[in-house]
Amino acid sequence: MQKDSLLPATGAAVAPPLDPDAAISVRGLVKRYGDRAAVDGLDLDIRRGEIFALLGPNGAGKTTTVEVLEGYRSRDGGDVRVLGVDPAAGGRAWKGELGIVLQSGAGDSQLTCRELLRAQASYYADPRDPDEVLELVGLTEKAGSRGRTLSGGQRRRLDVALGIVGRPRLLFLDEPTTGFDPEARRQFWSLIRSLRDLGTTMLLTTHYLDEAEELADRVGVIARGRLVEVAVPAELGGRGTAPAVVSWTEDGARRVAETATPTAFVAGLAARFPGEVPDLAVARPTLEDVYLKMIGEPA
Numbered sequence: 001m002q003k004d005s006l007l008p009a010t011g012a013a014v015a016p017p018l019d020p021d022a023a024i025s026v027r028g029l030v031k032r033y034g035d036r037a038a039v040d041g042l043d044l045d046i047r048r049g050e051i052f053a054l055l056g057p058n059g060a061g062k063t064t065t066v067e068v069l070e071g072y073r074s075r076d077g078g079d080v081r082v083l084g085v086d087p088a089a090g091g092r093a094w095k096g097e098l099g100i101v102l103q104s105g106a107g108d109s110q111l112t113c114r115e116l117l118r119a120q121a122s123y124y125a126d127p128r129d130p131d132e133v134l135e136l137v138g139l140t141e142k143a144g145s146r147g148r149t150l151s152g153g154q155r156r157r158l159d160v161a162l163g164i165v166g167r168p169r170l171l172f173l174d175e176p177t178t179g180f181d182p183e184a185r186r187q188f189w190s191l192i193r194s195l196r197d198l199g200t201t202m203l204l205t206t207h208y209l210d211e212a213e214e215l216a217d218r219v220g221v222i223a224r225g226r227l228v229e230v231a232v233p234a235e236l237g238g239r240g241t242a243p244a245v246v247s248w249t250e251d252g253a254r255r256v257a258e259t260a261t262p263t264a265f266v267a268g269l270a271a272r273f274p275g276e277v278p279d280l281a282v283a284r285p286t287l288e289d290v291y292l293k294m295i296g297e298p299a
């Protein structure tokens with residue numbers, strides 16, 4: 001049914017074969033809508049146990065890619081393995097190993113949180129205990145509350161609870177903290193880290209670069225249906241070796257200098273000023289800086 005192909009994307013080197021040990025391995029994924037390719041020859045490997053963040057502007061092809069991986073969308077080309085199985089042929093047992101946290105949640109239900117979780121757990125062979133899951137996501141006090149009475153952040157936690165009650169080996173999280181207040185986001189991040197400690201592999205899509213930086217072992221930037229770069233957040237776009245920008249105020253004006261040796265530079269500055277160097281700041285490019293550069297800094 002699918003055309004298995006390792007044909008390289010135009011101008012690219014031949015991709016290595018699928019990685020049998022990876023949680024997710026993708027070669028040359030193509031998905032077209034009409035004559036437009038939403039995903040255009042994408043290669044990706046996600047290791048077991050890692051948190052991988054997929055970044056990219058609106059319309060880049062993130063959701064399409066993730067839906068192909070989840071088995072919800074057919075593909076027009078390429079080879080895909082998710083937990084060793086081609087999603088196009090993934091059966092019930094395979095689906096039972098995936099957890100999916102969608103953007104639109106189950107919060108409108110008339111059922112209580114505990115009832116919802118019990119119902120969801122009943123679909124799985126070896127589910128987690130619903131009360132333990134409520135505890136893990138910090139909703140124990142809301143166990144008897146109906147979904148519709150929860151706050152936005154609490155609904156999102158309920159979404160995550162529903163996504164993990166089946167004890168997934170691989171969890172997909174689509175923009176999980178949209179609408180969270182800062183404290184709720186931090187609590188959510190610690191929940192994600194606890195899931196990683198339990199061995200869950202996670203693929204996260206997000207528009208929050210601080211979230212990717214906090215959580216992800218590696219990030220992949222997708223633009224126009226292709227993966228532009230994969231790296232640990234601190235190294236993306238040459239961040240790790242980029243010059244530092246030192247700025248200070250002198251003679252009533254703001255001064256800025258780029259330097260590969262900021263410590264020596266600041267020491268030189270300090271020698272020139274009797275006390276504190278006025279308004280001294282040393283900055284490296286942020287993840288957002290390099291990301292915007294990679295995707296072509298759209299308005």
Ligand SMILES: Nc1ncnc2c1ncn2[C@@H]1O[C@H](COP(=O)(O)OP(=O)(O)OP(=O)(O)O)[C@@H](O)[C@H]1O
Nearest residue numbers: 033037038039056057058059060061062063064065
């Ligand atoms: N069902 C569909 N029919 C036609 N075109 C589609 C369909 N789904 C997505 N597309 C198009 O495919 C491209 C990629 O969309 P996709 O939803 O994968 O992007 P995305 O990276 O997830 O964006 P966002 O950050 O906005 O969620 C877009 O140009 C979109 O308009």
